[in-house]
Amino acid sequence: MEKFVKLTGSACPIDQSNVNTDQILPARYLKWTRAMGIGKVLFHDLRFDAEGNERPEFPINKPAWRNPKIIVAARNFGCGSSREAAVYALCDHGVRCVIAPSFGDIFSGNAVQNGLLTATVTDEEASEIIDALTANPELPVAVDLEQQTVVCGNRTYAFAIDPVRRTRLLNGWDDIALTESYRDKIAAFKSKDQTKRPWAIPAANP
Amino acid sequence: MTAPQTLVDKLWSAHEILRRDDGESLLWVDRHYVHEGSFHAFNKLSERGVTVAEPGLTFGVADHYVPTRGSRRDIANPEIARMVRQVEENTAKHNIRLFGLDDPGQGIVHVVGPEKGLTLPGLLIVCGDSHTSTHGALGAYAFGIGASEVAHVLMTQTIWQKKPRRMRVTVDGATAPGISGKDIVLAIIAHIGADGATGCAVEFSGSAIRALSIEGRLTLCNMSIEAGARCGMVAPDQTTFSYLKGRPYAPAGAAFDAAVEEWSMLKSDPDAAFEEEVTLDGRRIAPVVTWGTSPEDALPIDASVPDPSSEADENRAKYLRDALDYMGIAPGKRLTDIAIDRVFIGSCTNARIEDLRAAAAVLAGRTSKVPGLVSAGSTPIKRQAEEEGLDRIFREAGLDWGESGCSMCVGINGDLVAAGERCASTTNRNFRGRQGPGARTHLMSPAMVAAAAVAGRLADVRPLLAGRKV
Numbered sequence: 001m002e003k004f005v006k007l008t009g010s011a012c013p014i015d016q017s018n019v020n021t022d023q024i025l026p027a028r029y030l031k032w033t034r035a036m037g038i039g040k041v042l043f044h045d046l047r048f049d050a051e052g053n054e055r056p057e058f059p060i061n062k063p064a065w066r067n068p069k070i071i072v073a074a075r076n077f078g079c080g081s082s083r084e085a086a087v088y089a090l091c092d093h094g095v096r097c098v099i100a101p102s103f104g105d106i107f108s109g110n111a112v113q114n115g116l117l118t119a120t121v122t123d124e125e126a127s128e129i130i131d132a133l134t135a136n137p138e139l140p141v142a143v144d145l146e147q148q149t150v151v152c153g154n155r156t157y158a159f160a161i162d163p164v165r166r167t168r169l170l171n172g173w174d175d176i177a178l179t180e181s182y183r184d185k186i187a188a189f190k191s192k193d194q195t196k197r198p199w200a201i202p203a204a205n206p
Numbered sequence: 207m208t209a210p211q212t213l214v215d216k217l218w219s220a221h222e223i224l225r226r227d228d229g230e231s232l233l234w235v236d237r238h239y240v241h242e243g244s245f246h247a248f249n250k251l252s253e254r255g256v257t258v259a260e261p262g263l264t265f266g267v268a269d270h271y272v273p274t275r276g277s278r279r280d281i282a283n284p285e286i287a288r289m290v291r292q293v294e295e296n297t298a299k300h301n302i303r304l305f306g307l308d309d310p311g312q313g314i315v316h317v318v319g320p321e322k323g324l325t326l327p328g329l330l331i332v333c334g335d336s337h338t339s340t341h342g343a344l345g346a347y348a349f350g351i352g353a354s355e356v357a358h359v360l361m362t363q364t365i366w367q368k369k370p371r372r373m374r375v376t377v378d379g380a381t382a383p384g385i386s387g388k389d390i391v392l393a394i395i396a397h398i399g400a401d402g403a404t405g406c407a408v409e410f411s412g413s414a415i416r417a418l419s420i421e422g423r424l425t426l427c428n429m430s431i432e433a434g435a436r437c438g439m440v441a442p443d444q445t446t447f448s449y450l451k452g453r454p455y456a457p458a459g460a461a462f463d464a465a466v467e468e469w470s471m472l473k474s475d476p477d478a479a480f481e482e483e484v485t486l487d488g489r490r491i492a493p494v495v496t497w498g499t500s501p502e503d504a505l506p507i508d509a510s511v512p513d514p515s516s517e518a519d520e521n522r523a524k525y526l527r528d529a530l531d532y533m534g535i536a537p538g539k540r541l542t543d544i545a546i547d548r549v550f551i552g553s554c555t556n557a558r559i560e561d562l563r564a565a566a567a568v569l570a571g572r573t574s575k576v577p578g579l580v581s582a583g584s585t586p587i588k589r590q591a592e593e594e595g596l597d598r599i600f601r602e603a604g605l606d607w608g609e610s611g612c613s614m615c616v617g618i619n620g621d622l623v624a625a626g627e628r629c630a631s632t633t634n635r636n637f638r639g640r641q642g643p644g645a646r647t648h649l650m651s652p653a654m655v656a657a658a659a660v661a662g663r664l665a666d667v668r669p670l671l672a673g674r675k676v
């Protein structure tokens with residue numbers, strides 16, 4: 001997994017709360033593999049109308065924000081379905097960081113697995129950044145995961161992230177390799193548990 | 207003396223293999239459910255050339271893409287057919303028991319698990335689906351995970367987790383007749399918000415929760431994710447044990463009695479501390495419907511939708527305007543004045559036998575003013591409903607009686623609500639486009655959907671229940 005340390009780039013404001021994973025990636029694209037180009041259909045139904053024409057009012061369709069590295073949104077971004085493909089769509093579109101006051105729990109877990117940073121700021125800070133970007137779309141935003149800061153214009157904001165997730169992103173760690181190193185402990189747990197909780201094993205396949 | 211523990215603490219420590227210094231724990235997984243959407247994870251296994259660590263603890267279903275009408279094997283859309291075939295191939299390759307298209311036990315994953323006795327108190331259960339929280343209704347620690355985590359569980363039968371905050375939601379007081387688990391959970395979400403329980407493991411308690419059947423508790427825990435919760439749970443009790451007795455994969459005979467003895471200890475100690483406490487008065491819960499595009503946009507049926515112009519907070523006013531605009535509802539309109547185009551009774555939220563009975567009790571001898579589909583949560587439930595004659599009631603009311611699957615809950619099998627159409631639905635998400643691009647969804651209980659069908663608009667079910675056995 002790619003490490004995340006620092007990032008500076010174009011930031012697209014999406015001034016909506018409860019942006020859910022159905023909106024990030026509509027369910028009909030869940031059949032797609034990543035190789036089919038899932039980044040192209042990011043926010044599909046928000047970006048395009050029923051005839052497939054761009055909706056000019058949706059921020060990602062505006063010239064300055066067509067290929068954002070960062071998205072700034074209102075509270076509860078990524079709520080809803082557990083589809084990790086929503087994170088694939090963001091990543092494959094080039095987004096590496098989402099800034100919001102809160103995130104769907106499963107979404108932020110999926111994000112860290114793919115090197116996407118979810119940076120938590122307050123409601124007021126998110127609105128301030130969104131307002132600044134709306135007033136000045138070209139304004140670059142700089143995110144520093146070591147310092148845990150977001151710099152937008154002449155303002156610097158501290159953001160929150162779970163320390164474990166922070167370490168994982170900074171190092172680009174892969175869970176599976178780590179877990180394999182605990183193979184013996186897992187085996188020991190399993191054999192002890194089987195005598196302790198015999199009822200936890202499914203009855204023979206009826 | 208150990209410190210008093212919550213149910214969450216007890217379930218957590220029973221599964222903790224190790225805890226790292228940074229606070230992440232490696233947990234043992236007792237049951238892993240997979241479905242068509244798990245193909246990303248199986249592909250990751252193929253890339254690494256590894257097999258499933260514990261196929262005996264892994265169970266598959268075909269639910270999200272299966273057709274509900276016509277011959278189940280004749281899937282016209284090749285992409286949908288491929289999704290169903292993939293889960294068949296992946297489970298066969300890895301020796302995983304599949305409740306597939308032709309299996310008499312087929313159904314929606316969160317219905318099949320409890321029904322088969324695979325879901326038990328005290329288990330840690332995961333599935334690559336957010337509504338895995340459903341299984342907590344039986345006193346399990348159950349949560350949805352993403353594809354990378356699914357691959358991790360397939361390879362190791364373990365998962366890394368950070369201990370969640372503990373929240374208790376207490377609903378005391380007897381609910382009025384006609385009030386179901388769905389009304390309770392929608393009232394809770396409206397109260398705490400769609401992110402009100404983010405990062406929390408929620409234990410539901412109180413006399414109104416205890417009084418719920420297992421079906422009602424499954425509905426409740428199913429929607430705990432709609433408040434952002436990591437998982438929801440109800441401590442197992444006699445209702446739970448009676449429900450589980452005799453289920454195919456549950457322990458039997460003396461093993462069952464021994465298990466019940468252990469399961470009986472799975473409850474929060476009297477003085478255990480929760481980081482968050484929320485209480486609701488069960489006596490004050492009326493039938494609830496959603497009016498907007500988030501499950502938190504829920505109101506009692508006798509209310510009116512909000513009026514953005516009387517909202518002081520500009521952000522909130524904008525949210526209300528956008529939601530009403532998408533839903534095509536005039537500000538301040540009375541909920542009971544909103545006409546509907548279609549109804550759907552189905553999904554892992556509300557398509558168990560009790561749900562179908564509740565809807566049939568309202569529809570018996572009446573006609574639906576709008577078209578609609580009823581899709582049982584599982585094939586066994588479908589059969590049971592037919593034995594009870596419920597299918598006849600639905601058909602005579604003018605509704606379609608389909609096969610079991612996720613169906614119109616998410617529409618990816620082709621059962622869609624058309625753009626602009628308004629659907630009264632027993633499902634769990636009223637997100638924009640959830641039931642199809644441009645579709646407008648109102649969430650409510652099965653009885654309330656039946657009432658909406660009869661009235662052709664959102665309606666209070668209570669008068670329709672007068673003199674009927676429910």
Ligand code: SF4
Nearest residue numbers: 337553554612615616
């Ligand atoms: S019925 Fe709906 S919510 Fe439940 S698993 Fe299927 S798609 Fe998800």
